[in-house]
Amino acid sequence: MICKKCASPMAVILRKKDHYCENCFILSTNHKFRACIGKNKVLSPNENVLICLSGGVGSAVLLDLVHHGISLENNKKLRIVPHFIHLFDDNVPEVSDAILKKCQKYNFDIYFVHLSDYLNNNTQLPEVNQIVALKEDDKIKFTRLLNCMPSTAANDYLLKVKRHLFIKYAKQLNCSAIFTAETTNTLAINLLCNLAIGRGSQVQNDVGFCDVRDEKVKILRPMKDISKEELDYYVKIKKLVSITRTNVKSNSLQSAISSFVSDLQQNFQSTISTVCKTADKIGDYEEDKASGKCVICKSALFTKDMKLSALEATNISKTVSLGNMNFQQDLENNSELLNILENNSNNSMFPLINKYLCYGCSRNHSEMSKPELLQIG
Numbered sequence: 515m516i517c518k519k520c521a522s523p524m525a526v527i528l529r530k531k532d533h534y535c536e537n538c539f540i541l542s543t544n545h546k547f548r549a550c551i552g553k554n555k556v557l558s559p560n561e562n563v564l565i566c567l568s569g570g571v572g573s574a575v576l577l578d579l580v581h582h583g584i585s586l587e588n589n590k591k592l593r594i595v596p597h598f599i600h601l602f603d604d605n606v607p608e609v610s611d612a613i614l615k616k617c618q619k620y621n622f623d624i625y626f627v628h629l630s631d632y633l634n635n636n637t638q639l640p641e642v643n644q645i646v647a648l649k650e651d652d653k654i655k656f657t658r659l660l661n662c663m664p665s666t667a668a669n670d671y672l673l674k675v676k677r678h679l680f681i682k683y684a685k686q687l688n689c690s691a692i693f694t695a696e697t698t699n700t701l702a703i704n705l706l707c708n709l710a711i712g713r714g715s716q717v718q719n720d721v722g723f724c725d726v727r728d729e730k731v732k733i734l735r736p737m738k739d740i741s742k743e744e745l746d747y748y749v750k751i752k753k754l755v756s757i758t759r760t761n762v763k764s765n766s767l768q769s770a771i772s773s774f775v776s777d778l779q780q781n782f783q784s785t786i787s788t789v790c791k792t793a794d795k796i797g798d799y800e801e802d803k804a805s806g807k808c809v810i811c812k813s814a815l816f817t818k819d820m821k822l823s824a825l826e827a828t829n830i831s832k833t834v835s836l837g838n839m840n841f842q843q844d845l846e847n848n849s850e851l852l853n854i855l856e857n858n859s860n861n862s863m864f865p866l867i868n869k870y871l872c873y874g875c876s877r878n879h880s881e882m883s884k885p886e887l888l889q890i891g
């Protein structure tokens with residue numbers, strides 16, 4: 515078997531049919547990365563870019579691609595000024611150490627920020643290359659917040675927390691763009707998760723090349739055309755170190771969708787690309803119709819020109835039920851339910867919706883056992 519580009523002995527088989535030698539494969543992956551940034555024309559030369567590293571396979575490859583790109587001295591040189599950040603928690607301290615070592619090998623500086631910094635309004639940059647201990651109070655508060663949600667809501671909420679922190683530190687570092695390392699596989703999974711949890715209108719920002727919800731900082735996904743299969747070969751050929759860890763809580767919608775997509779891809783090699791092509795066709799709402807932004811995920815809130823949604827129908831049926839005599843009688847026989855309803859002064863299932871939160875964030879909020887932990891409004 516030989517490489518389909520140069521006829522050298524093949525070392526890589528993609529999608530069970532495309533054969534490459536090591537050299538041509540690495541070249542083609544670098545090309546995909548550069549082409550993705552180039553064709554979208556969102557970066558101007560020498561822009562400050564914040565590069566987010568999780569320590570997983572994707573971020574190991576992203577780090578190598580960026581290093582390779584900026585080291586070139588020809589017209590393919592990646593003209594950005596990279597800054598690096600890693601968001602950590604205390605569950606796996608070895609990840610931060612490994613990332614620090616890796617960055618030192620490439621001669622890059624990196625900032626470490628604890629996830630619980632989300633609760634902190636202080637916007638001071640941490641010291642570079644230092645894994646700093648954080649205030650115990652914040653950590654405890656953050657853990658309590660995540661633990662009071664079911665796993666599906668916690669997974670979703672954590673993504674919004676990370677997005678917030680990336681944007682916050684990008685602004686601190688004067689970066690107008692952020693690179694994250696999602697692959698085609700991750701984006702296909704995220705797309706289906708978004709649809710399943712009621713974030714359909716946010717698909718373009720959540721899984722497209724560019725998240726434009728912030729006015730000053732764009733989040734870019736330059737590895738969106740690279741698959742997990744390609745990453746694994748890349749890491750193996752270049753002998754990169756990655757720490758495999760999953761951030762996704764098990765027994766959740768996200769973990770179920772993830773294994774569904776991965777299993778399907780095994781036998782139907784075009785599963786993921788089909789899902790992603792569909793995502794590209796999903797358009798965005800017109801921003802000018804927006805009446806505000808969700809305080810958690812910063813997505814546009816739409817209250818004007820809306821037809822009756824399933825959510826409003828639920829609210830109406832609740833209001834109607836409360837005015838119904840038979841229902842009132844049933845209630846009187848069920849003191850527990852009566853109690854809940856009487857103590858809930860707002861008759862909506864989602865009291866903060868449209869004023870502060872989008873539907874997806876309202877649902878997470880409503881599923882929290884201690885919603886007061888989320889300070890909103």
Ligand SMILES: [Zn+2]
Binds near residue numbers: 518539
């Ligand atoms: Zn070749």
Ligand SMILES: [Zn+2]
Binds near residue numbers: 808811872873875876
């Ligand atoms: Zn939201």
